[in-house]
Each structure stands twice: as C-alpha cells, then as structure tokens.
Amino acid sequence: LFSLFMASLFTDGKPINQNKVQYLAVNIYNTSTEDNSYTSKEEYPLVQGPIIENVLGDYFELKEEKPNIVFIMVEGLGRDFVGEGAEFGGFTPFLDSLTTKSLYWENFLSNTGRTFGVLPSLLGSLPFGKSGFMELEEYPNKLTMFSVLKNNGYHTSFYQGTNSSFDKVDRFLNSENVDFILDKSGFGIQYQQQAEDAAGSSWGYPDKELFKKSISLERNEDQPRLEVYMTISTHEPFIPPNQDFFETKVDQILKNGDFGSRETKIIEKNNNVFATLLYTDDAIQWFMESYKSQPNYDNTIFVITGDHRLIPIPQRNSISRFHVPLIMYSPLLKKTRKMSSISSHFDVTPSILALLDNAYEMKMPKKVAWMGGALDMETAFRSTKNIPLMRNKNELKEYISKEKLYTNGDIMELDENMDISSTFGGSGVEKSLERFKSVNHYVTTENKIIPDSLTIFSVQTEKFTPAEITWINSIYDGSNFDRSFFKARDLAFNKKWDDALLLCRYILSESPSHIDTKILSGRLHIWKGNYEESVKILKECIAMNPNYIDSYAALFDVYFWYDKHAEGLALVDIVQENSASANEISNKIARAKTSARKAGIKNYETSKDTTNSTLASIE
Known part of the structure; x- marks a missing residue:
C-alpha cells in the first residue's frame, strides 16, 4: 500500500509537487537513512580483503616499538576556522601552525553532521544504521581500532568531560572492551566544571581541565597506548573559562584582521563562539606541550579532527557542515605534506592500521568490512571516493560520488574551494546513494557487517530468558x-x-x-x-x-x-x-x-x- 502511495506521487521518476502532503512524503523518502530493498546474494556485502594501501608509510620513521596513537576529536572544529584560507581565520593560531608541521588534509569530511557519528566513523569505519551506529538496539559484529589495537597489546582509553551515557557512548566503548573511560563523573574535586548555562546546568569539564586530568594519570612506558579524546567547550552555550579575556582577544583579531563585511558581522554577533575557539586552541596547545613529559612521547602519532563544523555559525553551503580538517602530527614524521584531495573519517582507521600492519607483526583480521579505504595523499584537488554524509539522526540527504554531490534532491559539482554549483548528468549518484541505504539497513539490522569468525571481541550482551x-x-x-x-x-x-x-x-x-x-x-x-x-x-x-x-x-x-x-x-x-x-x-x-x-x-x-x-x- 505504501509503495502504491509513493508511486502516485511520481511521474517518470519525478515528484509532482501539488501540495504540502505530497512534498512531505517525497522528502521523507528522499532523506531517510535506510531502506529494506537489499536483494543481493552477497551475505556480507562489506567484507573485503584486508589489503589497504599503506599510503602513510613513506612519511613516518617508525621505531622498533609500536607507536602510541592519540586522537583528539574537537567539537565543532570546521575547516572554515582552521588553516590557510579559512573563512574565519585567526581564531585557532596553534592548530594553524600545526597544519604546517604535519600531514594535513584541508578538504576532509566528517561523515555525520553531529557528534553522534564521529566515534563509529573515525575509529571503526562503520555504517550508520537508522539513527547512528551507537543507537542500534543490538550491535552487529564489528571491527574498530579499539579492538584491533587492544588485540595487539595496546592499552585503550577514552576521555571526555561530559556524561558518557549521552549518545550511548558508554555502551559503544564497553562493547569494545576499552580499558579505561574517563567522563564527567571521574574528575574529582581538584577540577573546575564549566560554568552553568541559563538553565542552571553544566555540560561538564572544559577542555583544559580534561587535558589536565589526563596528564595527571599514570601511563605504562612498556605498553603502547591508544588514547581518544572528545572535547566539549566549543559547543553551546559557549561559555569558556576566562571568557572576558578570550572575548577581548576576539576583538583584537577582528580589529587587526582582513575580514569582509559578512564575516565581520558574524564574528561580532557570535563573539562568545569565537572566544571559545581561542580557548580550545589554547587548551590543545597546552596538552601537546604537556604530553612531551609522558612516556614515549617521541613515539606517538597525534590525530586531530573535528566531529563536524560548528552549527551556530552560518554556513556557505550544504557541504560546509561536514567540512573539517584532518591533522596528523608526530615526532616520527619524516616530512610534511598538505593534501587538497577529498577523504573522510571513514578512511582514517583503515589507513593507520595499514601503516602499523606493514611495519610490525600485527594480529590482523583476515578480512575487514571498512566503509572507507586509504586516505587520498594527492596534493591537488580531486574527488575519487563515494562518501555518504548523514546530516543528523534521521536525515541522509548528502552523498558524494566522485566529483558529484547529491544534496537535497539536486546533483551538484564540487570545486577546489569546496564550493558547489549546478551540473548536468550524474544520474548514477542517486542510484549509488540508494544502494548504500539498502546495504546500510541490511548489514546493521541482520548482523551482516562481518561474520563471527572475523570478530575480535564478540559483542557481550546480557542474556535474559x-x-x-x-x-x-x-x-x-x-x-x-x-x-x-x-x-x-x-x-x-x-x-x-x-x-x-x-x-x-x-x-x-x-x-x-x-x-x-x-x-x-x-x-x-x-x-x-x-x-x-x-x-x-x-x-x-x-x-x-x-x-x-x-x-x-x-x-x-x-x-x-x-x-x-x-x-x-x-x-x-x-x-x-x-x-x-x-x-x-x-x-x-x-x-x-x-x-x-x-x-x-x-x-x-x-x-x-x-x-x-x-x-x-x-x-
């Protein structure tokens, strides 16, 4: 009955926009995150050989001991605020300097437009499910960097200043047997929470307090580490410590900068947001300096990216929300490089594991089911990947297929400035998106990402009669x-x-x-x-x-x-x-x-x- 109803709204595959009810039905169909039309005979359609090209190997002088891997997922850190040519440049001076000393992808994409998707995408290269992977009622078998590295002797840990039950982060981390989890509840009285908002509640501990707490914890110098941080300060209500100090700095940057009238008005209107960017940048600088005192700092790879772009600041186009930087810094780097080609969070875990697998005797799965592949190391702009982009927990209406972007029902083209323009052709983009939706639904609801034989840690669930x-x-x-x-x-x-x-x-x-x-x-x-x-x-x-x-x-x-x-x-x-x-x-x-x-x-x-x-x- 529903299929007949939907068919009545189309003529030759195009919607008849006769009234609001019809438009709403079409929009729900076009933006839904999954469908149940998977018909292939492939039982595990994502499973592939484990051979991911080791694109990072030429850039690192690895030691005999496995390196520590440290991820910093920065709330709201969009490319519009970081690096050369940023639309709102000058408010992340430390990160700006770090881009010139690192492997830096300036046209990088988060796979989701909200925080709910960053952990599964960045650390697991996992599909979305209906409302985000962490919202699934039952987790299918999966591989992530947590499980693979723990299986190779790494100590795994996760740090955030908020409540880990939010977005069911705690449930996801527990399913990966993460060794240590720090959240809002674990700080103690020596640390100061973020100021309360107008409603009288506090998100938790601001970024510098998070990093101070982490640095105070003991680390085993004889065991490699995977550490993952999630910051919170650059999130509403944007009330950083020493707010007056950082807002004064915003005024100085605005006065001395070369901003257009549009950017000036936006910065003036959102003074507290840009003050928070300055605070978080300062906190990250403190952390990077302080980490030099930690065991085996000189054998550590740091990966810094945004979970998505700040929502409150007006965006140039529909891709801006996903446009984030990727910075890979390490004392082990032999040379730096800036990439203008497009990659996404899906590509990070496969690429880092390929680097490690090539250099060490790693216990790796015989096959994998990554959504991504190798990071694109091309310095010139190009777009060669298929990348689904889930705007929020119930909308998937952006999809990149090579140089084409499907957005809100239109086929557009991306250019080297990450601007979009109308284009002819590209009918295959929508078909590719529909194929992804059907696979996304099938593998997450039927436990068909990977078979039991490939799992490292089977998902431990309480059994009830x-x-x-x-x-x-x-x-x-x-x-x-x-x-x-x-x-x-x-x-x-x-x-x-x-x-x-x-x-x-x-x-x-x-x-x-x-x-x-x-x-x-x-x-x-x-x-x-x-x-x-x-x-x-x-x-x-x-x-x-x-x-x-x-x-x-x-x-x-x-x-x-x-x-x-x-x-x-x-x-x-x-x-x-x-x-x-x-x-x-x-x-x-x-x-x-x-x-x-x-x-x-x-x-x-x-x-x-x-x-x-x-x-x-x-x-």
Missing part, C-alpha cells in the same frame, strides 16, 4: 532509566532482592554508566551475603566517579558489616581526598575510625596504601 523479558517489560516502559532505577530500589527495600538485581542487570546492559544502579547492585550483593562481588562493584563505582559520595557510603557499610576495619580506615583518606561531599557521611567516617581504633589497628599507612593500590588497579 523469555520469562525475564516479559517481567522486565511489565516493570519498565522504556521511557526513563532513572524511573526504572527507583523501581529497582523499591523492590530492594521490600527485600525482593533477586527481582531488584534482575532489573539492575537490565538497566546496566543498556546504560553501563548509570552509577546509582551500579551502587544498588553492589548493596544487593552484600545483602545476599556476597562480600567479594559487592566490594568489587563498589570499587568500580569509585573508580568511575571518585567524587560521588554514595559509592563511599555503601563501601563503608560493607567494610563495617564484615569487620574489615583496616580497609574502612584506609577509605577515610581516599574519600576526603576525592569527594567534596565527605562531610555528608561524617558519621560513617567517624564509625570507621572508631572501629579501627577498637580493633587495635596501628599500621594505618599500610592499610591506606593497600586500598589505594587496589583502587588504582581497577582504574
């Missing part, structure tokens, strides 16, 4: 994990511990960073007499969020109930060092000290060191 699912659905309506947590807590208070644990398991399977649920599960285990599991869970909670007082409160109770007086005493200093709310549990702290004194514990420092080392090992 049909009876358990029926019960969970009767309790949880799918609308809010906090509400579900309160139901689990009520069940626990009524001593229905097994039911409460089941509901906790379900919540954590969907939202691994829901710390209140995790603390509740720790308490449930101690109420059921499982001391070891309870302590393990609660220490993980403290490692997740060293400032959150409820984790300490629960662990103090467990130590007291089981007469672990030395451990309880050692926990006193830890809570006072890390939590601004230690006064809220002063009674438990006093109880721990009294119990230790009555037990005759004298070797206080040894107890403290033991507990600290245990917590550190969990991190």
